[in-house]
Amino acid sequence: MKTFNVGLIGMGTVGTGVASILLEKNSPLVEKLNCVPVLKGIADSNPEVRKKLKLPSDVLFVNNAKELIGNPDIHVIVELVGGIHPAKEIIMDALENGKDVVTANKMLLALHGSEIFSKAQKHGKSISFEASVGGGIPIIAAVRDGFIANRIESIFGIVNGTTNYILTKMTRENVKYSDALSEAQKMGYAEKDPTMDVEGIDSSHKLAILARLGFGVDFDYKQIYCEGINNVDLSDIWYAHELGYTLKLLAIAKRTANNNIELRVNPTLLTQEHPLSSVNGVFNAICVNGSAVGETMLYGRGAGQMPTASAVVADLVDVALGRAGITFAAMKTFSRHCERVQIADILQVKTRYYLRFSVVDKPGVLAKISGSLGDNEISIASVIQHKVKGDGNVPLVIMTHVAEEGKLRKALSEITKLDVVKDQTRLLRVEE
Amino acid sequence: MKTFNVGLIGMGTVGTGVASILLEKNSPLVEKLNCVPVLKGIADSNPEVRKKLKLPSDVLFVNNAKELIGNPDIHVIVELVGGIHPAKEIIMDALENGKDVVTANKMLLALHGSEIFSKAQKHGKSISFEASVGGGIPIIAAVRDGFIANRIESIFGIVNGTTNYILTKMTRENVKYSDALSEAQKMGYAEKDPTMDVEGIDSSHKLAILARLGFGVDFDYKQIYCEGINNVDLSDIWYAHELGYTLKLLAIAKRTANNNIELRVNPTLLTQEHPLSSVNGVFNAICVNGSAVGETMLYGRGAGQMPTASAVVADLVDVALGRAGITFAAMKTFSRHCERVQIADILQVKTRYYLRFSVVDKPGVLAKISGSLGDNEISIASVIQHKVKGDGNVPLVIMTHVAEEGKLRKALSEITKLDVVKDQTRLLRVEE
Numbered sequence: 019m020k021t022f023n024v025g026l027i028g029m030g031t032v033g034t035g036v037a038s039i040l041l042e043k044n045s046p047l048v049e050k051l052n053c054v055p056v057l058k059g060i061a062d063s064n065p066e067v068r069k070k071l072k073l074p075s076d077v078l079f080v081n082n083a084k085e086l087i088g089n090p091d092i093h094v095i096v097e098l099v100g101g102i103h104p105a106k107e108i109i110m111d112a113l114e115n116g117k118d119v120v121t122a123n124k125m126l127l128a129l130h131g132s133e134i135f136s137k138a139q140k141h142g143k144s145i146s147f148e149a150s151v152g153g154g155i156p157i158i159a160a161v162r163d164g165f166i167a168n169r170i171e172s173i174f175g176i177v178n179g180t181t182n183y184i185l186t187k188m189t190r191e192n193v194k195y196s197d198a199l200s201e202a203q204k205m206g207y208a209e210k211d212p213t214m215d216v217e218g219i220d221s222s223h224k225l226a227i228l229a230r231l232g233f234g235v236d237f238d239y240k241q242i243y244c245e246g247i248n249n250v251d252l253s254d255i256w257y258a259h260e261l262g263y264t265l266k267l268l269a270i271a272k273r274t275a276n277n278n279i280e281l282r283v284n285p286t287l288l289t290q291e292h293p294l295s296s297v298n299g300v301f302n303a304i305c306v307n308g309s310a311v312g313e314t315m316l317y318g319r320g321a322g323q324m325p326t327a328s329a330v331v332a333d334l335v336d337v338a339l340g341r342a343g344i345t346f347a348a349m350k351t352f353s354r355h356c357e358r359v360q361i362a363d364i365l366q367v368k369t370r371y372y373l374r375f376s377v378v379d380k381p382g383v384l385a386k387i388s389g390s391l392g393d394n395e396i397s398i399a400s401v402i403q404h405k406v407k408g409d410g411n412v413p414l415v416i417m418t419h420v421a422e423e424g425k426l427r428k429a430l431s432e433i434t435k436l437d438v439v440k441d442q443t444r445l446l447r448v449e450e
Numbered sequence: 451m452k453t454f455n456v457g458l459i460g461m462g463t464v465g466t467g468v469a470s471i472l473l474e475k476n477s478p479l480v481e482k483l484n485c486v487p488v489l490k491g492i493a494d495s496n497p498e499v500r501k502k503l504k505l506p507s508d509v510l511f512v513n514n515a516k517e518l519i520g521n522p523d524i525h526v527i528v529e530l531v532g533g534i535h536p537a538k539e540i541i542m543d544a545l546e547n548g549k550d551v552v553t554a555n556k557m558l559l560a561l562h563g564s565e566i567f568s569k570a571q572k573h574g575k576s577i578s579f580e581a582s583v584g585g586g587i588p589i590i591a592a593v594r595d596g597f598i599a600n601r602i603e604s605i606f607g608i609v610n611g612t613t614n615y616i617l618t619k620m621t622r623e624n625v626k627y628s629d630a631l632s633e634a635q636k637m638g639y640a641e642k643d644p645t646m647d648v649e650g651i652d653s654s655h656k657l658a659i660l661a662r663l664g665f666g667v668d669f670d671y672k673q674i675y676c677e678g679i680n681n682v683d684l685s686d687i688w689y690a691h692e693l694g695y696t697l698k699l700l701a702i703a704k705r706t707a708n709n710n711i712e713l714r715v716n717p718t719l720l721t722q723e724h725p726l727s728s729v730n731g732v733f734n735a736i737c738v739n740g741s742a743v744g745e746t747m748l749y750g751r752g753a754g755q756m757p758t759a760s761a762v763v764a765d766l767v768d769v770a771l772g773r774a775g776i777t778f779a780a781m782k783t784f785s786r787h788c789e790r791v792q793i794a795d796i797l798q799v800k801t802r803y804y805l806r807f808s809v810v811d812k813p814g815v816l817a818k819i820s821g822s823l824g825d826n827e828i829s830i831a832s833v834i835q836h837k838v839k840g841d842g843n844v845p846l847v848i849m850t851h852v853a854e855e856g857k858l859r860k861a862l863s864e865i866t867k868l869d870v871v872k873d874q875t876r877l878l879r880v881e882e
Contacts, residue, residue: 039599039742046601046741050666052780148596154743156588156596164580164588167471167763169478234482293749296728303747309478310471310760311586311750315735317725318746328742331599339780341773348484348771 022338023058025086025117027108028098029067032122032149033060035327036096037071040334047335055094055331055338059086087111094337096330097121102129109134113141118342120333122149122326128223128239131230136354144346146333151177151224154325155318156332157304161232162349168308170232174270174449175304176297177224179320180208180215181247181267185255185285186298189264194252207300217246218267218283225269229281232271232306233359234351241361243282250285254374254444257402257415261372263287264295268449280362287372287448365424370399370448375414375433376441379405383438384414390436394429396421411440417448454770455490457518457549459540460530461499464554464581465492467759468528472766473506479767487526487763487770491518519543526769528762529553534561541566545573550774552765554581554758560655560671563662568786576778578765583656584609584734586757587750588764593664593738594781600740602664606702606881607736608729609656611752612640612647613679613699617687617717618730621696626684639732649678650699650715657701661713664703664738665791666783673793675714682717686806686876689834689847693804695719696727700881712794719804719880797856802831802880807846807865808873811837815870816846822868826861828853843872849880 024040026033039045040057047054059078060071068079078086083099086092087108095112097119099105105126112119119138121127127134127150138145148158152175161170176182180202187198199216202208214220222244230236247267258265268286273279288295293315297303302320307313319325336342346352377383388398402415418426430443456472458465471477472489479486491510492503500511510518515531518524519540527544529551531537537558544551551570553559559566559582570577580590584607593602608614612634619630631648634640646652654676662668679699690697700718705711720727725747729735734752739745751757768774778784809815820830834847850858862875 035742046599049601050598050781050783052782154597154740155746156592159591159596160588163768164591164764165586165760166482166767167478167760169481291728291730293725293728296723296725298723308586308760310467310756310763312754312757314587314748314750316746316748319744322744324742325744328597328599328740331742332596335598336595339776341776344771344773344776349482350484351482 022053022055022094023092024055024094024096024334025059025061025089025092026057026096026098027061027083027086028100029060029062029071030098031323032326032330033098034071035323036098036330039327039331041074047331051335053338055334058092059089061086083108084111087115087117092117094118094120094334096334097123098330100125102126106130110137113137113143116141116143118144118146118337120146120330120337122147122330124150124220124223124227128226131227132236132354135352138346139352139354144337144342146336146342147227148333149326149329151227152302152304152316153318153320153322154328155302155304155316155320156329157228157316158231160316161228161306162345162351165306165308165311168310171307171309172272173228173232173304173306174268176266176294176302177269177304177320178215178221178267179300179302180212181221182297182302183207183300184216185247185250185265185267188250188252189255192252195248195250216248218244221267221269221283225271225281225283228304229271229279230356231351233273233279234356235279236356236358237279237281237361243284243364245284247285251444253413254372254446257374258287258372260402261400261417262290263448264290265446266294268294270449274362277357278360278362280367282364282367284447287446289450365427367423368420370420370450371418371426372446372448373416373418374444375416375439376411377414378438378440379410379412380438386436386438387414387416387433390432391418391429394425396426396429454485454487454526455524456487456526456528456766457491457493457521457524458489458528458530459493459515459518460532461492461494461503462530463755464758464762465530466503467755468530468762469503471759471763479763483767485770487766490524491521493518515540516543519547519549524549526550526552526766528766529555530762532557534558538562542569545569545575548573548575550576550578550769552578552762552769554579554762556582556652556655556659560658563659564668564786567784570778571784571786576769576774578768578774579659580765581758581761583659584736584748585750585752585754586760587734587736587748587752588761589660589736589748590663592748593660594777594783597738597740597743600742603739603741604704605660605664605736605738606700608698608726608734609701609736609752610647610653610699611732611734612644613653614729614734615639615732616648617679617682617697617699620682620684621687624684627680627682648680650676653699653701653715657703657713657715660736661703661711662788663783665705665711666788667711668788668790669711669713669793675716675796677716679717683876685845686804686878689806689845690719690804692834693832693849694722695880696722697878698726698729700726702881706794709789710792710794712799714796714799716879719878721882797859799855800852801855802852802882803850803858804878804880805848805850806876807848807871808843809846810870810872811842811844812870818868818870819846819848819865822864823850823861826857828858828861
């Protein structure tokens with residue numbers, strides 16, 4: 019039986035989880051498989067890490083990743099350093115040294131995926147990245163292998179647990195954004211600097227990976243439209259609920275005409291019957307629509323030590339058994355020759371919209387606003403106007419039928435100039 | 451590039467779907483892969499089938515499966531005949547003739563899985579069966595590969611679309627079982643003889659496959675406890691709703707103490723927050739709980755031509771690329787040497803219960819019933835007793851705390867003898 023040796027670089031939370039599974043004497047791997055990946059070496063620049071780990075004597079511990087990458091006994095490198103540098107150099111070096119690579123690094127794959135895949139192909143090695151999206155949810159394998167007989171029409175979902183925790187808390191406990199964020203930080207679900215999560219950047223990284231894999235195309239990551247939850251007002255969650263919708267931060271990838279694609283991250287109203295609207299707390303879920311399989315959804319913990327380690331180890335088994343190499347070589351999807359397509363501009367997007375205006379409380383306001391919408395070919399599906407005590411301005415909520423965003427924005431710029439309209443108008447997109 | 455030739459046996463709905471994907475000129479397979487499985491031959495005993503298919507001249511059509519099985523140009527046999535005979539003989543013959551096998555035959559795998567797996571191992575060939583459970587949902591691959599780093603603690607879900615359609619219709623439209631069944635038959639979701647679906651037998655076949663794969667054990671299929679939806683009364687759906695629960699037909703597999711397992715199919719009350727309770731209509735969904743990944747759920751169309759064909763073709767690609775053979779050889783789970791375990795007797799099951807008694811409308815009834823429950827160590831969580839116009843008998847609904855079913859049944863046999871209790875008492879199990 020062939021032994022397959024693993025070099026693990028980066029011993030943060032996930033790395034420690036991976037090591038614990040690989041080092042467990044009666045692990046599920048040993049129970050299930052004839053051939054188990056063996057942890058041969060660990061690299062971490064922090065010497066304190068070594069003291070915390072109770073490593074068996076036959077596992078190397080080094081401070082410099084190069085010592086593992088250059089080690090001929092190691093067959094696969096697991097990169098769990100995160101970020102761009104030195105993660106990219108580690109992966110490139112590993113491939114050049116004839117190692118397969120397993121990574122959870124969504125940012126690196128989103129920004130430099132094509133370059134990394136090309137390098138792997140050049141050296142006849144594989145990149146596995148199940149842990150980069152959806153934590154323990156086997157979404158990469160599903161899109162790549164399970165749905166291989168399908169033309170993927172759309173992929174969309176909740177791919178960031180931090181923001182879903184915050185939105186769930188706002189919805190269930192009626193607390194405002196800043197309080198929900200503080201609580202998420204206290205619980206360890208949000209970083210001290212929550213920018214990457216709350217501004218939707220983390221979601222856009224994952225979206226880029228899913229879209230490249232699902233649609234078999236390449237594109238400029240920077241063109242992805244990205245809007246986070248940091249401007250979500252509690253009142254929008256109330257009005258959405260009243261209209262039969264739940265507010266979620268979605269990452270959305272759709273095919274459009276002319277082989278272009280629509281890629282965007284934005285807070286989205288979903289009908290309460292949609293399976294994504296009952297995905298709460300730190301859970302993630304991704305819907306994939308395929309030409310043969312129709313609508314599917316995969317649900318689970320999108321982050322955390324052991325769920326993410328579960329995905330990394332699944333990749334390691336895939337590499338150890340030789341399946342990852344076969345897949346990587348057979349799939350045109352990973353090729354550097356993938357067609358490079360345009361991402362549709364946000365102004366071209368066609369969807370339904372939720373609009374909340376702040377207006378002065380007097381007759382004729384609705385007529386003015388709806389007139390301007392109508393002039394721009396935006397038709398209205400429903401209106402909510404409650405009496406609100408306060409400074410005299412009242413919220414006016416309008417749901418539109420499907421409209422082109424360019425036309426909607428033109429209408430809004432006209433409406434903003436009306437003297438009856440105060441403050442900024444809130445716009446939220448709707449998915450059916 | 452190696453060509454990989456497919457022999458397709460059984461051209462019913464799913465077979466036709468598989469052929470349509472394999473024969474499509476610009477299929478997603480061609481778009482995504484360097485190496486595509488090629489449809490070489492079709493066998494169907496009905497000569498009419500040939501006329502309906504517009505087969506290219508290089509695809510064989512034969513009436514006898516043996517002609518494909520004996521053909522040295524064919525590398526993999528797809529068995530879509532269904533049932534036990536002659537499907538079993540076809541698969542055994544194919545393995546003996548050195549062919550890999552892909553099948554959607556849940557009944558055959560449930561009843562004779564161990565024998566078929568042993569035969570495949572003996573001949574160094576693989577059996578792939580993604581389409582046997584959950585239609586297009588990649589649940590087999592997820593349990594086998596995606597969650598390989600996990601000790602699977604439980605697998606449970608909605609694995610029969612017909613019964614889920616009927617229960618959804620009863621719940622949403624307030625129609626009784628027989629009317630919902632008629633509608634399902636009219637829509638083509640239920641067979642003329644709906645026994646296999648409504649009595650839970652189809653679900654129990656799928657449960658057997660998931661449990662063998664997930665727990666890596668063997669057991670006697672006939673020991674699975676199986677209760678269908680044919681006795682579900684509309685009023686139970688109402689009372690369940692009032693208590694915050696939704697009624698679903700679940701297939702449930704859990705590990706219990708002493709490496710035994712609990713396997714049962716029964717109508718189940720689920721809290722309305724549980725992700726399975728919003729799975730409606732013909733959709734299926736399966737929850738898998740793993741030691742590392744925690745709670746997950748996979749959702750999609752569990753039947754139908756193209757979703758099932760999607761899974762069959764995914765298996766064909768797996769075989770064609772050589773991954774299926776690697777997996778089958780490496781996994782101890784498929785081995786004939788799997789430990790044979792006992793399925794826990796239903797009387798040993800511990801869960802919460804919903805009980806609906808039909809009682810005479812007079813004071814003191816609740817005291818008598820709760821007394822008898824208490825004597826048998828069953829404690830009560832909640833009670834509903836509505837005034838109902840009619841023959842004088844009224845429903846009394848009791849939710850218990852966790853209790854052992856043996857003790858509960860003892861209490862019920864005592865309660866049935868009380869002169870205040872009329873008709874049969876309805877018992878439903880609850881999952882949290």
